[in-house]
Amino acid sequence: MELHFTKMHGLGNDFVVLDFTKQPLALSSAQAALIADRHFGVGCDQILIVETSDTDGVDFKYRILNADGSEVGQCGNGARCFVRYVHDKGLSAKNPISVETLSGQMTLTIDPVTRLVTVNMGAPRFAPKTIPLAVGNKADRYSLDIDGQTVEFSALSMGNPHAVLVIDDVQTAPVQQLGSILESHPIFPERANIGFMQINDRQNISLRVFERGAGETIACGSGACAAVVAGIQMGLLDQHVLAQLTGGDLQITWAGEGQPVMMTGPAETTFEGRLTL
Numbered sequence: 001m002e003l004h005f006t007k008m009h010g011l012g013n014d015f016v017v018l019d020f021t022k023q024p025l026a027l028s029s030a031q032a033a034l035i036a037d038r039h040f041g042v043g044c045d046q047i048l049i050v051e052t053s054d055t056d057g058v059d060f061k062y063r064i065l066n067a068d069g070s071e072v073g074q075c076g077n078g079a080r081c082f083v084r085y086v087h088d089k090g091l092s093a094k095n096p097i098s099v100e101t102l103s104g105q106m107t108l109t110i111d112p113v114t115r116l117v118t119v120n121m122g123a124p125r126f127a128p129k130t131i132p133l134a135v136g137n138k139a140d141r142y143s144l145d146i147d148g149q150t151v152e153f154s155a156l157s158m159g160n161p162h163a164v165l166v167i168d169d170v171q172t173a174p175v176q177q178l179g180s181i182l183e184s185h186p187i188f189p190e191r192a193n194i195g196f197m198q199i200n201d202r203q204n205i206s207l208r209v210f211e212r213g214a215g216e217t218i219a220c221g222s223g224a225c226a227a228v229v230a231g232i233q234m235g236l237l238d239q240h241v242l243a244q245l246t247g248g249d250l251q252i253t254w255a256g257e258g259q260p261v262m263m264t265g266p267a268e269t270t271f272e273g274r275l276t277l
């Protein structure tokens with residue numbers, strides 16, 4: 001089978017985008033993992049699939065597969081690329097545009113001048129069952145003993161599960177080593193994305209994220225939203241925050257519990273190609 005694809009990225013978090021609107025196809029997780037493989041496939045952190053939606057008032061279905069082939073409910077950087085793709089390919093000229101994912105609906109808006117995309121990421125969820133997190137009661141912070149060290153973190157869902165650790169220095173944080181242990185710790189029954197956040201001041205953070213199903217990426221949009229929400233809840237951050245990731249910056253705004261998180265940043269196309277499965 002031959003498939004046309006578009007390679008895109010949001011701050012270097014990179015995607016293979018596939019259009020299934022005209023020809024719906026079933027992609028197995030093994031096929032997805034092969035496409036994402038950087039040696040044997042195209043190479044990407046996530047695969048984004050564009051499909052039509054049957055839901056009233058919703059323009060498209062947005063499906064997300066991690067590099068390991070697992071299907072998930074949210075990808076913030078991918079959402080920005082998704083709307084750029086739909087516009088650039090002439091699939092729709094609507095702005096804002098509404099899309100459904102496994103975890104709900106999102107509204108995406110392109111600024112006609114700057115081309116930056118703002119995503120309404122929905123309201124964060126904190127109830128352990130909704131994350132999911134295997135603890136009895138909701139708490140502001142949770143702790144785990146990892147190799148004799150106490151690790152403290154916030155936990156929340158942005159449509160996908162996140163843990164956020166506050167650390168002193170993002171450069172030297174044990175992202176790979178601790179991130180991989182926590183990502184698949186039994187406290188996260190569906191695994192989790194693990195953010196390491198350095199607070200620079202009340203409006204600036206530096207962040208690295210060990211992503212579920214992909215390892216450390218150079219930017220994670222939902223991770224930036226989760227980190228800012230956690231920082232605001234801890235009383236360490238204001239409502240508008242610049243999140244500095246290895247691949248670049250995102251503007252995140254959150255007005256508090258029950259309110260949606262707004263994320264603004266770029267989305268770019270790198271190249272087009274054909275792949276054989």
Ligand SMILES: N[C@@H](CCC[C@H](N)C(=O)O)C(=O)O
Pocket residue numbers: 013045046064066072073074075076077078160161193211212213214217219220221222223
């Ligand atoms: N890169 C993403 C998140 C992609 C999904 C994540 N790895 C998960 O498994 O939940 C983003 O920009 O949000």
